[in-house]
Amino acid sequence: MSVEEERKSGWSLGRADDGRLELTVDGAPYGPVSADLSTIEVKSPAARSRRQPLARAVGLARSGGDMPRVCDATAGLGGDAWLLAALGCEVIALERSEVVFALLEDALERARATAPEICDRIQLVHGDALEIFANWPERGCGACPDVVFLDPMFPPKKKKAALERKEMRALRSVVGEDADASALLDAALKLARRRVVVKRPLHAESLALQPTVSQKGKSMRYDVYVQAQSK
Numbered sequence: 701m702s703v704e705e706e707r708k709s710g711w712s713l714g715r716a717d718d719g720r721l722e723l724t725v726d727g728a729p730y731g732p733v734s735a736d737l738s739t740i741e742v743k744s745p746a747a748r749s750r751r752q753p754l755a756r757a758v759g760l761a762r763s764g765g766d767m768p769r770v771c772d773a774t775a776g777l778g779g780d781a782w783l784l785a786a787l788g789c790e791v792i793a794l795e796r797s798e799v800v801f802a803l804l805e806d807a808l809e810r811a812r813a814t815a816p817e818i819c820d821r822i823q824l825v826h827g828d829a830l831e832i833f834a835n836w837p838e839r840g841c842g843a844c845p846d847v848v849f850l851d852p853m854f855p856p857k858k859k860k861a862a863l864e865r866k867e868m869r870a871l872r873s874v875v876g877e878d879a880d881a882s883a884l885l886d887a888a889l890k891l892a893r894r895r896v897v898v899k900r901p902l903h904a905e906s907l908a909l910q911p912t913v914s915q916k917g918k919s920m921r922y923d924v925y926v927q928a929q930s931k
């Protein structure tokens with residue numbers, strides 16, 4: 701969907717006073733939303749630990765070892781791509797929504813002022829991952845990724861008390877429900893050289909297949925599908 705078409709659907713993009721790109725959803729009970737990578741905690745011992753669930757899920761060794769090349773196929777506002785790049789992974793981040801991609805591109809540009817070394821490890825590509833996976837070399841994406849990371853939209857929360865963060869609510873208004881997530885998992889399993897990681901709500905069912913292993917966080921888990929043989 702183009703920015704023009706998305707705008708017709710009830711939201712708009714504009715610039716805040718400090719120049720950042722903002723998404724405003726018409727009639728929403730929350731204010732404008734932007735992507736902000738520089739506020740994500742990456743320096744604490746917990747964030748840097750190779751024993752934390754995300755690092756374990758993508759297969760980082762406890763110390764040393766080679767760094768996997770990760771394709772974050774559902775980049776959204778870039779939080780997971782940023783965490784992975786901060787851990788030292790080279791990340792190719794795909795996003796199909798033109799509006800979300802614009803917010804992410806803007807955030808990465810702003811983050812360059814404070815964390816250029818993390819930005820240098822992230823390559824953004826606009827497009828649908830299903831199409832990009834099918835045309836990987838022609839899309840100039842380089843070597844096949846060791847790991848494909850997927851974080852499709854979680855099912856909406858039922859309890860009022862458990863409202864999502866405003867960024868996720870705004871994203872949901874723009875992109876909907878990612879109903880093709882199972883097809884994306886199938887395609888990811890064909891592309892990834894070592895493993896596919898799917899982020900899920902803690903108590904939700906797995907996406908179609910039974911994972912090899914799950915790494916649990918406080919409110920979510922990573923389902924890990926290890927390839928039988930490295931490609």
Ligand SMILES: C[S@@+](CC[C@H](N)C(=O)[O-])C[C@H]1O[C@@H](n2cnc3c(N)ncnc32)[C@H](O)[C@@H]1O
Binds near residue numbers: 775777779
């Ligand atoms: C839950 S959000 C991801 C949040 C992200 N992990 C973060 O840290 O901000 C899901 C995003 O994936 C994108 N997406 C879903 N399916 C996709 C596909 N097949 N190709 C590219 N992007 C996709 C959606 O447009 C949405 O922006």
